[in-house]
Amino acid sequence: MSLLTVGSVAFDAIETPFGKTDKIVGGSGSYISLAASYFAKKVNMVAVVGEDFPQESIQMFQQHGINTDGLQIKKGEKSFFWSGRYHNDLNARDTLVTELNVLANFDPVIPEAYQDCQYLILGNLTPSVQKTVITRLNKRPKLIVMDTMNFWMTETFLGELKEVLTMVDVLSINDEEARMLSGEYSLVKAARKIMGMGPKNLIIKKGEHGALLFGDTQIFFAPALPLEEVFDPTGAGDTFAGGFIGHLASTNDISFENMKRAVIYGSAMASFCVEKFGVERLASISAEDLEERVQEFVNLVQFEIEYA
Amino acid sequence: MSLLTVGSVAFDAIETPFGKTDKIVGGSGSYISLAASYFAKKVNMVAVVGEDFPQESIQMFQQHGINTDGLQIKKGEKSFFWSGRYHNDLNARDTLVTELNVLANFDPVIPEAYQDCQYLILGNLTPSVQKTVITRLNKRPKLIVMDTMNFWMTETFLGELKEVLTMVDVLSINDEEARMLSGEYSLVKAARKIMGMGPKNLIIKKGEHGALLFGDTQIFFAPALPLEEVFDPTGAGDTFAGGFIGHLASTNDISFENMKRAVIYGSAMASFCVEKFGVERLASISAEDLEERVQEFVNLVQFEIEYA
Numbered sequence: 001m002s003l004l005t006v007g008s009v010a011f012d013a014i015e016t017p018f019g020k021t022d023k024i025v026g027g028s029g030s031y032i033s034l035a036a037s038y039f040a041k042k043v044n045m046v047a048v049v050g051e052d053f054p055q056e057s058i059q060m061f062q063q064h065g066i067n068t069d070g071l072q073i074k075k076g077e078k079s080f081f082w083s084g085r086y087h088n089d090l091n092a093r094d095t096l097v098t099e100l101n102v103l104a105n106f107d108p109v110i111p112e113a114y115q116d117c118q119y120l121i122l123g124n125l126t127p128s129v130q131k132t133v134i135t136r137l138n139k140r141p142k143l144i145v146m147d148t149m150n151f152w153m154t155e156t157f158l159g160e161l162k163e164v165l166t167m168v169d170v171l172s173i174n175d176e177e178a179r180m181l182s183g184e185y186s187l188v189k190a191a192r193k194i195m196g197m198g199p200k201n202l203i204i205k206k207g208e209h210g211a212l213l214f215g216d217t218q219i220f221f222a223p224a225l226p227l228e229e230v231f232d233p234t235g236a237g238d239t240f241a242g243g244f245i246g247h248l249a250s251t252n253d254i255s256f257e258n259m260k261r262a263v264i265y266g267s268a269m270a271s272f273c274v275e276k277f278g279v280e281r282l283a284s285i286s287a288e289d290l291e292e293r294v295q296e297f298v299n300l301v302q303f304e305i306e307y308a
Numbered sequence: 309m310s311l312l313t314v315g316s317v318a319f320d321a322i323e324t325p326f327g328k329t330d331k332i333v334g335g336s337g338s339y340i341s342l343a344a345s346y347f348a349k350k351v352n353m354v355a356v357v358g359e360d361f362p363q364e365s366i367q368m369f370q371q372h373g374i375n376t377d378g379l380q381i382k383k384g385e386k387s388f389f390w391s392g393r394y395h396n397d398l399n400a401r402d403t404l405v406t407e408l409n410v411l412a413n414f415d416p417v418i419p420e421a422y423q424d425c426q427y428l429i430l431g432n433l434t435p436s437v438q439k440t441v442i443t444r445l446n447k448r449p450k451l452i453v454m455d456t457m458n459f460w461m462t463e464t465f466l467g468e469l470k471e472v473l474t475m476v477d478v479l480s481i482n483d484e485e486a487r488m489l490s491g492e493y494s495l496v497k498a499a500r501k502i503m504g505m506g507p508k509n510l511i512i513k514k515g516e517h518g519a520l521l522f523g524d525t526q527i528f529f530a531p532a533l534p535l536e537e538v539f540d541p542t543g544a545g546d547t548f549a550g551g552f553i554g555h556l557a558s559t560n561d562i563s564f565e566n567m568k569r570a571v572i573y574g575s576a577m578a579s580f581c582v583e584k585f586g587v588e589r590l591a592s593i594s595a596e597d598l599e600e601r602v603q604e605f606v607n608l609v610q611f612e613i614e615y616a
Contacts, residue, residue: 185396186535186538188534188535188536206517209517210517212534218607219534219607220609221531221534221608222609222611223518223529223531226495226527226529227494227496228496228497229494230494257611257612261611261612263611264611264613294613298613299526299527300527300528301528302610303528303568303571303572304569305569305572305602305606
């Protein structure tokens with residue numbers, strides 16, 4: 001089934017304890033689309049960049065089967081730019097620079113050929129832009145997955161955010177954000193409150209501690225792979241979400257059982273993402289790499305209990 | 309197979325966001341022995357208390373099939389006492405009072421009838437006392453599991469601790485302690501270093517984020533159950549270790565496959581422990597409670613991947 005991805009396509013400059021990059025390609029839309037492209041056959045991207053965005057990176061998206069007809073290129077303008085420095089333990093980071101540039105007035109235009117999409121993922125963006133995308137689709141997709149962040153959970157944007165929450169099926173946020181949005185410390189209670197705001201399913205990402213998928217009455221947990229080194233965590237959450245919806249779109253099955261598998265595929269994709277800076281590792285994953293990585297998840301958590 | 313447990317049997321006074329206790333029964337030896345008693349038929353306890361320790365609590369141990377012949381009662385002396393206050397998120401706590409009392413000069417005497425034990429668990433105690441226990445056994449047990457804490461990883465005690473590490477099979481510590489002991493942030497690297505110090509298996513407890521079991525080449529992960537409320541985390545790690553070795557002793561199987569099951573049973577026992585203050589919940593778990601809880605773990609992590 002065809003998938004529509006909306007998110008930022010941008011430049012990042014990243015500093016981790018292991019090194020430092022100049023401006024490299026990043027953004028939620030880049031990570032999501034690339035991760036999804038390993039599963040879904042038709043990935044349609046909607047995003048905006050400036051004139052400074054490299055043609056080779058657009059070609060790289062296309063080589064992954066990503067349709068970039070919906071990628072607006074603004075003449076005379078600059079792409080969104082974020083720069084950040086991670087702390088030594090990689091669990092926290094400081095934002096050094098945020099330049100909205102083209103993202104300040106992003107008007108998400110949906111090409112006519114994208115209108116048949118049955119799966120939609122809204123990467124982290126202003127909630128009003130996320131809403132606009134939904135309202136511009138002639139037919140509601142079968143599944144809408146949304147990612148967002150703490151920035152939109154403050155007073156100025158909370159109303160808008162809550163409005164979009166009533167329009168989506170799956171919300172993907174991290175544990176801090178779940179606590180902030182719900183006012184509950186217990187993630188089980190937080191999940192119940194947030195699902196009361198609209199989404200039928202909630203994914204709570206816990207970074208190196210894995211991810212929880214909540215359904216009506218069910219909970220599923222997937223660990224993160226214990227890695228020797230996490231090189232650069234940037235984009236791991238987006239990559240997870242891209243793998244998640246990519247698997248759902250490619251199988252066209254939105255049952256809880258299949259969402260569990262989608263969480264595993266998303267986790268596997270995220271485990272690749274953190275091995276190198278930016279989207280580098282995501283640009284070249286073989287089918288064997290992926291199968292091997294998924295098998296590591298199976299080995300990591302499988303056990304057999306015999307009852308007396 | 310008979311199991312020997314060594315640890316503190318003591319009084320705790322606990323403050324959590326949910327309430328406050330007077331002196332209640334606690335200590336690593338209490339949690340370990342009670343948790344193990346649900347699995348192993350013969351649990352032999354070695355510990356020391358003062359004259360102030362209540363007879364009813366000793367009877368409670370006995371009612372769980374725990375042999376208390378090795379529980380020394382020091383006339384005219386007082387039991388070990390610890391008091392602490394948990395922070396609002398329960399992930400950190402401040403020690404308010406530590407009174408060593410009888411523990412200051414604990415001489416762990418092994419009753420002759422305990423000498424046939426094939427499974428030994430050393431709860432958190434001075435490393436020199438842990439070592440004394442091992443040297444006083446006529447025959448080395450089939451499996452020695454050891455728990456310890458950051459307090460013994462500082463300069464004064466590190467030498468002693470490392471000596472005991474060469475004598476045990478399984479070490480159980482939390483993630484912070486693993487990082488402290490190894491000097492490595494990555495838990496995979498930390499595990500390799502620590503297993504180089506002696507233990508063939510390492511358990512890294514991550515509290516609400518679950519537990520990792522490391523073997524020679526294998527890694528197993530068990531999540532903690534996502535709970536609505538954690539009432540009192542005191543003793544959860546000891547309870548985990550007690551359930552872990554209790555299962556191994558009762559099945560007399562120390563393969564990695566069976567250790568995985570033991571981690572699940574340990575996690576299930578820990579999930580009961582945190583539901584009430586102290587050992588209260590541990591004192592009355594039915595076989596149905598346990599089976600139901602283990603099934604929740606199965607539901608939480610099981611998934612099926614079909615390969616294309």
